[in-house]
Each structure stands twice: as C-alpha cells, then as structure tokens.
Amino acid sequence: MRDQIRSEIRKMRSTRSAWGLLAAAVALAGLAAWAMVASMDFGPAVALSTLPGFGEMMILVPILTAVLGIRSYTDEARHGSIVPTLLASPKRRRVVAAKVVVLAGAAAVFALAASLTVAVVSGALLVADGVAVSVSAAALAVLLAKGIAICTLWAAIGLGIGVTVSHQVAAIVGTILWLLVGEGIVEMLSAPVARFLPAHASTAVLGIAAADASLVAPLVGGALLIGWTALSVGLGTRVLFRRDIA
Amino acid sequence: MMDTTTNAAPRTAGPVGSPAIVARGLTKRFGRVHAVDDLSFEVRPGRVTGFLGPNGAGKSTTMRMVLGLVRPTAGSATVLGLPYGSMERPATAVGAVLEVQSFHPRRTGRNHLRVLAAASGVSDARVDEVLALVDLTDAADRKAGGYSLGMRQRLGLAGALLGDPRVLILDEPANGLDPQGIRWLREFVRRFAENGNAILISSHLLSEMAMMADEVIVIDRGRLVRQGSLADLTAGHASLRVAAADHAALQAALVAAGFQPRVDGEAFVVTGVDAADVGRIAATEGIALTQLTAQESTLEEAFLELTEGAQR
Numbered sequence: 001m002r003d004q005i006r007s008e009i010r011k012m013r014s015t016r017s018a019w020g021l022l023a024a025a026v027a028l029a030g031l032a033a034w035a036m037v038a039s040m041d042f043g044p045a046v047a048l049s050t051l052p053g054f055g056e057m058m059i060l061v062p063i064l065t066a067v068l069g070i071r072s073y074t075d076e077a078r079h080g081s082i083v084p085t086l087l088a089s090p091k092r093r094r095v096v097a098a099k100v101v102v103l104a105g106a107a108a109v110f111a112l113a114a115s116l117t118v119a120v121v122s123g124a125l126l127v128a129d130g131v132a133v134s135v136s137a138a139a140l141a142v143l144l145a146k147g148i149a150i151c152t153l154w155a156a157i158g159l160g161i162g163v164t165v166s167h168q169v170a171a172i173v174g175t176i177l178w179l180l181v182g183e184g185i186v187e188m189l190s191a192p193v194a195r196f197l198p199a200h201a202s203t204a205v206l207g208i209a210a211a212d213a214s215l216v217a218p219l220v221g222g223a224l225l226i227g228w229t230a231l232s233v234g235l236g237t238r239v240l241f242r243r244d245i246a
Numbered sequence: 247m248m249d250t251t252t253n254a255a256p257r258t259a260g261p262v263g264s265p266a267i268v269a270r271g272l273t274k275r276f277g278r279v280h281a282v283d284d285l286s287f288e289v290r291p292g293r294v295t296g297f298l299g300p301n302g303a304g305k306s307t308t309m310r311m312v313l314g315l316v317r318p319t320a321g322s323a324t325v326l327g328l329p330y331g332s333m334e335r336p337a338t339a340v341g342a343v344l345e346v347q348s349f350h351p352r353r354t355g356r357n358h359l360r361v362l363a364a365a366s367g368v369s370d371a372r373v374d375e376v377l378a379l380v381d382l383t384d385a386a387d388r389k390a391g392g393y394s395l396g397m398r399q400r401l402g403l404a405g406a407l408l409g410d411p412r413v414l415i416l417d418e419p420a421n422g423l424d425p426q427g428i429r430w431l432r433e434f435v436r437r438f439a440e441n442g443n444a445i446l447i448s449s450h451l452l453s454e455m456a457m458m459a460d461e462v463i464v465i466d467r468g469r470l471v472r473q474g475s476l477a478d479l480t481a482g483h484a485s486l487r488v489a490a491a492d493h494a495a496l497q498a499a500l501v502a503a504g505f506q507p508r509v510d511g512e513a514f515v516v517t518g519v520d521a522a523d524v525g526r527i528a529a530t531e532g533i534a535l536t537q538l539t540a541q542e543s544t545l546e547e548a549f550l551e552l553t554e555g556a557q558r
Contacts, residue, residue, distance in 0.1 A: 003335075003364060003365050003366070003367045004365055006364040006365075007361050007362070007364040007365035009364075010357065010360055010361045010364050011350075011353075011361050014350075014353050014354070014357035014360075014361065015350055015352050015353055016352065075350060076350075079347065079348075079349065079350045079351060080345050080347050080348040080349070081348055081349050081350050081358075081361075083315065083344055083345060083348045084348050084349075084362055084405055085365065086314070086315060087313060087315070087336065087337070087340075087342055088336070088337050088362050088365035088366045089365050090313075090314045090330055090331045090332075090333060090336060091331070242317070244310075244315070244316040244317060245310065245315040245316065246276075246306075246307065246310060246315070246316055
C-alpha cells in the first residue's frame with residue numbers, strides 16, 4: 001500500500017484545493033479567536049486551554065476536513081482521473097485505505113495549524129489587553145489530541161460520503177447542510193436521538209459543554225464518532241468495490 | 247519530432263503464441279440493455295488487433311471489463327493469464343488509454359504522471375522518458391487543463407507507457423490528433439507490436455485501422471460479428487465492376503444467374519463472384535462487355551456489410 005500512499009500524497013500536494021482549505025481553516029481559527037477575545041470579558045487572568053475559541057474552532061475546522069475527504073474522491077470522479085487511479089491500483093480497498101491514511105495526516109495538520117492559530121491570536125490579543133494568560137502544556141496537549149482525532153475522523157467520514165455520493169456539489173452541500181442545519185432540526189424534533197448523531201457526538205468529544213444534557217459523555221461521543229466513521233468508510237468502500245467505472 | 251522507439255529488444259507478451267488478452271463469454275447488462283453479450287475473443291502478441299464496431303456496439307464497455315473497471319454480468323477476461331483486478335502492479339504489464347480527459351485540469355502534465363508513477367511503483371526518471379517519448383517535455387510543467395486535444399491524448403498515452411507494458415489497450419487514440427500525430431501514432435503502434443507486444447486498439451477511423459491493424463475484431467450490438475486477419479476480412483468481400491453496351495441485358499443476365507448487381511454509374515458492382523464466371527455468363531447471353539475489373543474491398547465496405555448484415 002506504500003505505492004498508493006505516495007501517490008495520494010502527490011495528488012494532495014499537486015493541486016491547490018488542500019492548501020486552500022488549510023488556509024480557510026487557519027483564517028477561521030484566527031477569526032474565532034479574535035471574535036472570542038473581542039466579545040468576552042476574561043477578568044485579570046485566564047488559562048489558555050480553557051478559552052472557548054478552541055471549541056468553536058473544533059466545530060468549524062472538521063467541516064473543512066470533511067470537505068477535504070469528500071474532494072479526495074469526487075475530484076477524481078469529476079475529472080476522470082479515477083480511471084488511471086484504478087488502472088494503476090485495481091485493488092480498490094487499497095485505494096480507499098491509502099486515501100484514509102493520507103487524509104488522516106492532512107487533517108492532523110489542519111487541527112495543529114488551527115489550534116496554534118487560536119492559541120497565538122487569542123494569547124496575543126489577551127496579553128495586549130493586559131490579561132495574565134497561563135499556559136498548561138498538558139491541558140493544551142489534550143485539547144490538541146482531541147482536535148486531531150475529530151478532524152481526522154471527519155476527513156474519513158467525508159471520504160466515505162464522497163465515494164458513496166460521487167457527485168461533488170451534492171456531497172459537499174449535503175454534508176454542510178446536514179452539519180449546520182440537519183442535526184439542529186433533528187434536535188428540535190427529538191433531542192435524545194440527536195445526541196447520537198455525528199456532529200453532536202463530535203461536540204461531545206470536546207467536553208466543553210459537559211453539563212449540556214443534549215450531549216453524551218466525551219468518551220461515548222468518541223466511540224460514536226468512530227462508529228460513524230467506520231460506517232461511512234465501510235459504505236464507501238463497499239460502493240466503490242461494486243461500482244462500474246463506465 | 248516524436249520518438250517512436252519503445253523497447254530496445256524485442257520481447258513477447260507472454261509465452262510465444264499464447265494470447266495476451268483472452269475474453270470468454272463476456273456479458274454486461276445495464277438494466278435491460280445488453281451492452282455486451284457473450285463476447286469471446288483473443289488478442290495475440292506481435293500483432294496490432296483492431297477493435298471495430300458502430301457507436302454503442304460495446305467496445306468501450308468491453309475494454310473496461312478487460313481492465314477491471316466494469317464488472318461483467320457474466321464471463322471473464324484475463325490479461326497475460328491473470329484477471330486484471332488480481333495484478334499487484336498492472337502498469338508493468340498493461341497500459342491503457344480510455345478517455346481523452348483523465349487528469350485533474352489544474353495538475354501539471356508532469357505531476358499527473360508522477361502521481362501515476364508512484365501508484366505504479368515506477369521511478370520518476372521514467373516520467374521524463376515517457377514525456378520525451380510523446381513529445382510533451384516542453385509542456386510538462388503547464389497545467390494539463392490547458393492542453394490541446396492532441397496533447398491530452400499524448401498525455402494519456404504517456405501514462406499508459408509508464409510501466410513499459412507488454413500489452414496496450416487504446417480506445418479511440420487517434421481522436422483529436424492532427425495528421426502528423428496520427429502518423430506518429432501509427433508508427434508507434436506498429437513498432438510496439440513488432441517488438442513482440444500485444445495491442446488492442448479501437449477506432450472509428452476505418453482507413454486508419456486498415457493501415458495499422460493486422461487483425462480485427464468486429465462487434466455489433468455487443469456481439470462478436472467476426473474475428474480474423476484484415477486480409478481475410480476484406481477478401482471475402484471482394485467485388486467485380488462490370489459494364490456492357492447493353493446495360494439492361496447484362497443486368498437481366500446477372501440477376502438470372504443469381505447475383506445482386508448494384509448499379510454504380512454506367513457499370514454494375516457484383517460481389518461474391520469471380521471474373522471468369524461473369525465472362526462466361528456474358529458470352530452465353532451474347533453480351534459484349536466493355537469493362538470487367540476486380541475491385542479490392544476496403545475495410546469500410548467489409549465493415550459496413552458485416553455490421554449491416556448483423557442488423558438484418
């Protein structure tokens with residue numbers, strides 16, 4: 001599978017789409033940090049790891065890694081490069097696995113870049129406002145690990161959706177609508193059901209709203225998100241395995 | 247100028263005489279449509295095999311089944327003795343060009359090939375070689391979306407040649423090529439086969455196919471109509487051009503003898519008969535012939551007759 005992984009890395013690095021999404025992630029993180037500092041009063045001192053900007057960022061950035069995952073397949077379907085891809089690597093499960101590995105790496109970079117942006121921007125703005133900012137490396141590491149896990153899982157979920165749906169615009173618009181509107185509607189209809197849905201599970205993992213009854217416990221959220229990922233990638237793999245590239 | 251050299255030493259696509267591609271009972275149904283129906287054929291090394299059929303005959307679907315892109319409803323195909331899907335690094339055995347556009351338009355030609363080289367386990371040095379082979383070196387670092395149709399075809403061919411394969415499968419490779427490009431392709435294809443490799447090539451340009459192919463497979467509505475050497479295919483459809491001062495008498499004599507003369511200007515064209523028979527008929531009836539010429543059948547005539555015959 002090493003050949004396929006090298007190929008997927010080259011695909012990602014040789015067009016601008018991944019870089020554009022990474023730039024959007026950094027911009028969103030910076031914007032979230034600035035809006036948070038501008039709109040909240042933190043008093044004389046605050047611990048960096050407790051800033052809500054991390055939570056907001058970890059809700060928005062996974063959407064971008066999901067889009068990255070969707071595009072990993074739908075770009076190929078749209079432009080016809082799926083034909084030489086599958087001619088070079090006819091074992092289709094291997095192609096999906098290589099995409100998951102490379103997307104996971106890219107999503108980790110997204111999470112790292114966005115987290116650093118929130119930390120640096122909010123830290124600098126707070127210090128400029130005269131707030132004493134304390135930094136706990138351990139607490140930040142936990143936040144970062146959660147962010148990487150969530151972004152990675154969403155990239156894989158996106159891949160599964162992209163392979164299954166195949167049509168790029170439908171897959172991206174459908175996914176974003178579901179994340180921003182769909183689960184909210186389900187929550188209004190039945191909060192106990194909505195708790196188990198992927199975006200809710202993702203928010204639960206962060207543990208920033210532990211008292212919120214509409215969310216499951218962080219560990220349960222993590223297990224649920226892994227389950228949704230397995231379902232999406234499994235379905236995508238099955239669909240691709242049976243699909244005629246006509 | 248493009249280099250048509252492929253391999254330095256002749257080699258064969260598999261054991262001598264054994265077919266490089268074998269299709270057995272290939273069948274594909276899309277819903278109620280039978281795209282390919284119980285199709286069997288073989289493609290041998292050292293020969294250029296043309297794959298002919300009217301639009302929608304099932305040529306592309308058949309090629310895609312051979313290459314593991316489309317799952318047959320029934321039947322099977324092997325390349326060099328193996329189902330394509332079971333090959334670890336198929337690029338070193340088989341190269342294929344199926345579509346004019348099969349690349350990300352914002353990726354450069356070189357990067358497109360580097361992506362494929364990595365997946366195929368081929369070195370980046372080979373990328374430069376195939377770029378030179380198809381005369382794309384100067385355009386290699388431009389985005390492939392800006393390539394002309396001919397350049398896109400050549401980029402596809404470069405991708406197919408990355409693994410220095412022993413079998414090539416090309417679907418309409420002459421599309422979009424200018425006359426120079428077509429001549430290059432023809433020479434390339436011939437050289438590739440002469441080196442002991444196997445090549446299956448579809449084209450709707452029958453005159454081109456007549457110049458390239460040693461053997462042809464003709465399909466229509468997904469079914470095999472004929473497989474054989476080009477010479478055999480056209481020989482069975484040779485015709486005579488015959489004319490006489492008494493036009494009507496000649497026509498009546500030919501019809502009475504069981505032939506179906508086709509009017510062509512002042513003369514008749516008759517197939518399935520030799521000159522001696524026509525001479526005898528004319529002599530018996532006392533008709534003075536003004537012309538009696540054997541006509542070589544073109545691939546186009548043979549093709550039309552075969553496919554129209556299959557539709558009747």
